[in-house]
Amino acid sequence: MKALVYNGPRDVQVMDMPDARIERATDALVRITRTNICGSDLHMYEGRTDMKPGRILGHENVGEVIEVGAAVDRVKVGDMVSLPFNIGCGFCENCERGLSNYCLTTNPGLAGAAYGFADMGPYHGGQAEFLRVPYADYNCLILPRDAAEKQNDYVMLSDxxxxxxxxxxxxxxxxxxxxxxxxxxxxxxxxxxxxxxxxxxxxxxxxxxxxxxxxxxxxxxxxxxxxxxxxxxxxxxxxxxxxxxxxxxxxxxxxxxxxxxxxxxxxxxxxxxxxxxxxxxxxxxxxxxxxxxxxxxxxxxxxxxxxxxxxxxxxxxxxxGQCPVKGYNRFLSRLIEQDKVKPSWIVSHELPLDQAPQAYKNFDAREEGWTKVTLVPNG
CATH class of the missing domain: 3.40.50.720 (NAD(P)-binding Rossmann-like Domain)
Incomplete structure (x- = not known):
């Protein structure tokens, strides 16, 4: 699959990487249709964290479920889903308290995991064609029927x-x-x-x-x-x-x-x-x-x-602290569905994935007019 890979400070590249795949029975595989560049991605891009080279970036993701593991019950193939940047298990003490941002099982030795983020577990990010989603029944927010038409709005629910x-x-x-x-x-x-x-x-x-x-x-x-x-x-x-x-x-x-x-x-x-x-x-x-x-x-x-x-x-x-996205994304999605809010008003650029390296460069330079970049990995 095509994916944006971190090579080192201010060095990111779209490369061919091994396809994301189902690894555990509780996983889902998602075809990414929108993925944003986040301001916190720039901390890693600039070398201001201990992000390891070879990682795929991207923690603001929306896409279509194309495969589910044998233990996934609620999420179905064909569902459009928003994926909280926090990866939670749903059953640890913190997840049970609604603190999925500090899950105790998905990032051993620390609290809290995320896609494509320094110190937050081994998980690749979604600035790629496909993304593996652990504990899919817990982590996937199934979107309303208008999801395909409002992807630039619903992708904002991920973070x-x-x-x-x-x-x-x-x-x-x-x-x-x-x-x-x-x-x-x-x-x-x-x-x-x-x-x-x-x-x-x-x-x-x-x-x-x-x-x-x-x-x-x-x-x-x-x-x-x-x-x-x-x-x-x-x-x-x-x-x-x-x-x-x-x-x-x-x-x-x-x-x-x-x-x-x-x-x-x-x-x-x-x-x-x-x-x-x-x-x-x-x-x-x-x-x-x-x-x-x-x-x-x-x-x-x-x-x-x-x-x-x-x-x-x-x-x-x-x-x-980081936001427990699952505590808010469901009711905020209803505001989008009912046209009460349109968070995509901040999107300045909608670009194909292969333009991501230049987009990072422009966004990092705080160039005028570069407010929010959303990437389209699949067409």
Missing amino acids: IFPTGYHATEMAQLRPGESVVIYGAGPVGLMAALSATIKGASLVMVVDTHKDRLALAEKIGAVAIDDSEGGGIERVMELTGGRGADCGCECVGYQCCNMHQEEVPNLTMNNLVNAVKFTGHIGCVGVFVPQDPNGKDKLQRRGQMAFDFGMFWFKGQKLGT
């Missing part, structure tokens, strides 16, 4: 739409409240969409990329351009000096200042200052235990200078 929603959940956003979202990338835009769905009175999105901020304005969010600083002051102005009721961190450890220099603690410390006393912060941006190519000693150890004193003084609360 960024639930992840954006999860950020607002950890921030404990309630109807009528205000929220400030740092990051107008795909996840930040999904957090803004989720905040709108949940009835926020004021949704503020802070970034330095004008093209992405323009997308936030399309759904009624207030875009705050922080390219010259002053983002916190603008939040205070819009909230009468008290700060937002809650906030979402949707950038991660490679966040940059106005000069496009990496400052890992920037967004977290800005949120401490931009969110009110006793407010909640939801952090879904990726932060890693080690960053081998980090600029300084703290970065390389996965640490940062967090303004804990002010965080403590303001009595704020913080929720962190």
Whole structure:
């Protein structure tokens, strides 16, 4: 099969790889019809993780089931399915608690597994023609009949739409409240969409990329351009000096200042200052235990200078970690089915798989207009 393979930092290539296949009775084999490039793929692409060469990338996947193992009961050949990036077993203690993002059996020695991701198990990703799905009855979300016509919407259910929603959940956003979202990338835009769905009175999105901020304005969010600083002051102005009721961190450890220099603690410390006393912060941006190519000693150890004193003084609360996609994807799919939301509004490029290396290069360079790339491996 054709697949996008990681060879090393900023070196990915579409290659012929052994076909994905059924390996256990609980597996399904899926023909991938849409697969996205995620912002967190760029951490691996840039060599900022310990991703091993030879791995197939891609954890945002939609496709058609073409084969099932003997023990698969619910999922049928011909089903169109969305695949959570988390790979869960469904029967461990964490999966039973709804924490499929920290499954205890699919990544021995750690908690949590994913397709094509560093430190999250041996599983190949879906930027390929075919994908093996473990524990298929648990992991496959069977999509409605309109799936073929709305693939660019439903593929967002595999990661960024639930992840954006999860950020607002950890921030404990309630109807009528205000929220400030740092990051107008795909996840930040999904957090803004989720905040709108949940009835926020004021949704503020802070970034330095004008093209992405323009997308936030399309759904009624207030875009705050922080390219010259002053983002916190603008939040205070819009909230009468008290700060937002809650906030979402949707950038991660490679966040940059106005000069496009990496400052890992920037967004977290800005949120401490931009969110009110006793407010909640939801952090879904990726932060890693080690960053081998980090600029300084703290970065390389996965640490940062967090303004804990002010965080403590303001009595704020913080929720962190990857999204348990299965906790949200079913009801979010119904919003897509009923045309209540259309998350594909952020898609800037729909490309064949063989153009993936150039797409990674452009997306990594944050070129204007490259907001979200979806790949079509099979036609």
